[in-house]
Amino acid sequence: MSNDKQVDSGRRVLLAATCAAGGVAGLATAGAFVSTFQPSERAKAAGAPVEVDIAGMAPGELKTVEWRGKPVWILKRSPEMVSALPKLDDQLADPKSQRNPDELTPEYARNEYRSIKPDILVAVGICTHLGCSPTTKLQPGPQPSLPDDWQGGFLCPCHGSTFDMAGRVYKNKPAPDNLQVPRHMYAGDTKLVIGKDEKGEA
Numbered sequence: 001m002s003n004d005k006q007v008d009s010g011r012r013v014l015l016a017a018t019c020a021a022g023g024v025a026g027l028a029t030a031g032a033f034v035s036t037f038q039p040s041e042r043a044k045a046a047g048a049p050v051e052v053d054i055a056g057m058a059p060g061e062l063k064t065v066e067w068r069g070k071p072v073w074i075l076k077r078s079p080e081m082v083s084a085l086p087k088l089d090d091q092l093a094d095p096k097s098q099r100n101p102d103e104l105t106p107e108y109a110r111n112e113y114r115s116i117k118p119d120i121l122v123a124v125g126i127c128t129h130l131g132c133s134p135t136t137k138l139q140p141g142p143q144p145s146l147p148d149d150w151q152g153g154f155l156c157p158c159h160g161s162t163f164d165m166a167g168r169v170y171k172n173k174p175a176p177d178n179l180q181v182p183r184h185m186y187a188g189d190t191k192l193v194i195g196k197d198e199k200g201e202a
């Protein structure tokens with residue numbers, strides 16, 4: 001292993017530990033450290049936009065890609081999934097994605113589907129409560145921990161928050177907000193770019 005690689009992985013471990021510990025002392029340490037930090041090509045690439053080919057995704061299929069260390073879901077919604085979304089509005093905490101729109105929902109996704117194309121959802125798979133990763137519960141109908149009229153979506157098992165197929169949080173759940181839709185764009189019919197849109201990189 002080259003020196004560069006050793007240093008790079010050591011730094012990543014330190015930064016990860018700082019994130020986990022949080023707090024002022026941790027941040028001060030990170031600040032001192034970062035001031036001499038020259039990011040390697042690999043580190044730069046870790047923050048770069050991610051291109052995903054979505055050709056051939058079947059209706060109901062979910063792909064997970066990593067962007068900036070976070071899981072990003074790409075869900076190809078079936079026509080039934082798409083048509084169920086507008087009917088759920090009165091059960092949701094923020095059906096029109098009006099809360100924290102700058103942080104959570106780019107302008108082009110402030111619609112019922114929270115997406116550019118109605119059938120393709122792009123969302124960060126991290127719960128807005130305490131950051132667990134929700135599990136997919138795409139199948140509608142009664143099942144453990146979910147209401148009998150479940151329409152399909154996501155369940156965060158940590159404290160029971162539920163989200164619909166557009167990542168919109170149901171009312172009266174611990175999670176305060178909808179899942180984040182990251183900035184994204186299409187660079188062709190089936191090529192999705194995550195972490196970048198017409199305004200530039202996220």
Ligand code: FES
Nearest residue numbers: 127129130156159
């Ligand atoms: S972290 Fe998801 S419900 Fe608490």
